[in-house]
Amino acid sequence: DIVMTQSPDSLAVSLGERATINCKSSQSVLYSSNSKNYLAWYQQKPGQPPKLLIYWASTRESGVPDRFSGSGSGTDFTLTISSLQAEDVAVYYCQQYYTTARTFGQGTKLEIK
Amino acid sequence: EVQLLESGGGLVQPGGSLRLSCAASGFTFSSYGMSWVRQAPGKGLEWVSAISGSGGSTNYADSVKGRFTISRENSKNTLYLQMNSLRAEDTAVYYCAKDEVRYSQMWGQGTMVTVSS
Numbered sequence: 001d002i003v004m005t006q007s008p009d010s011l012a013v014s015l016g017e018r019a020t021i022n023c024k025s026s027q028s029v030l031y032s033s034n035s036k037n038y039l040a041w042y043q044q045k046p047g048q049p050p051k052l053l054i055y056w057a058s059t060r061e062s063g064v065p066d067r068f069s070g071s072g073s074g075t076d077f078t079l080t081i082s083s084l085q086a087e088d089v090a091v092y093y094c095q096q097y098y099t100t101a102r103t104f105g106q107g108t109k110l111e112i113k
Numbered sequence: 114e115v116q117l118l119e120s121g122g123g124l125v126q127p128g129g130s131l132r133l134s135c136a137a138s139g140f141t142f143s144s145y146g147m148s149w150v151r152q153a154p155g156k157g158l159e160w161v162s163a164i165s166g167s168g169g170s171t172n173y174a175d176s177v178k179g180r181f182t183i184s185r186e187n188s189k190n191t192l193y194l195q196m197n198s199l200r201a202e203d204t205a206v207y208y209c210a211k212d213e214v215r216y217s218q219m220w221g222q223g224t225m226v227t228v229s230s
Contacts, residue, residue, distance in 0.1 A: 038214075049220035049221060055214075102160040102163070104157060107158070
């Protein structure tokens with residue numbers, strides 16, 4: 001299975017500042033035939049189910065604020081929140097869907113400093 | 114509006130069985146793959162199983178292979194997860210999700226499964 005490793009495990013950022021979460025896969029999730037990275041990002045707030053934020057590594061899901069952006073290719077990916085809002089406090093997960101056995105990162109807990 | 118409603122969770126003894134259901138509405142159910150993802154108390158997300166829109170293709174995590182069976186009844190817009198030989202480590206909230214390609218676009222609220230004597 002592909003192992004997904006996120007860093008850091010937790011992060012505290014001031015309101016209005018940038019938050020950056022990294023995700024590394026144990027093998028490339030870039031499919032050469034279509035040049036797509038099979039990588040998604042989810043947000044999970046306390047007591048709620050996960051919510052899809054980003055797919056294909058950088059495509060924002062409909063309705064997701066544009067302060068959320070995804071980047072990266074191959075094995076190294078980043079989720080960036082450009083200006084942290086109070087409602088962004090959550091745990092963030094990356095997931096690869098390159099293989100049929102999909103795997104998640106361990107999660108990154110984002111808090112307000 | 115897409116809605117996914119899980120049911121069937123509860124307390125079961127080790128070695129026991131349970132069947133989870135997920136009732137879907139608001140979309141053409143048979144056109145989409147579906148998944149089960151679980152989350153142990155205080156832990157992260159673990160993908161469990163997925164099934165194609167027709168039901169003809171299924172996949173499982175190694176941790177549940179041979180014990181869990183995913184299925185669907187498209188005439189009833191319902192997804193199932195039959196869980197046998199349950200272990201303490203299967204204790205978790207189980208979410209069903211509507212898939213696009215193989216990422217999960219929409220999630221249900223989850224149903225809790227507790228395996229304990």
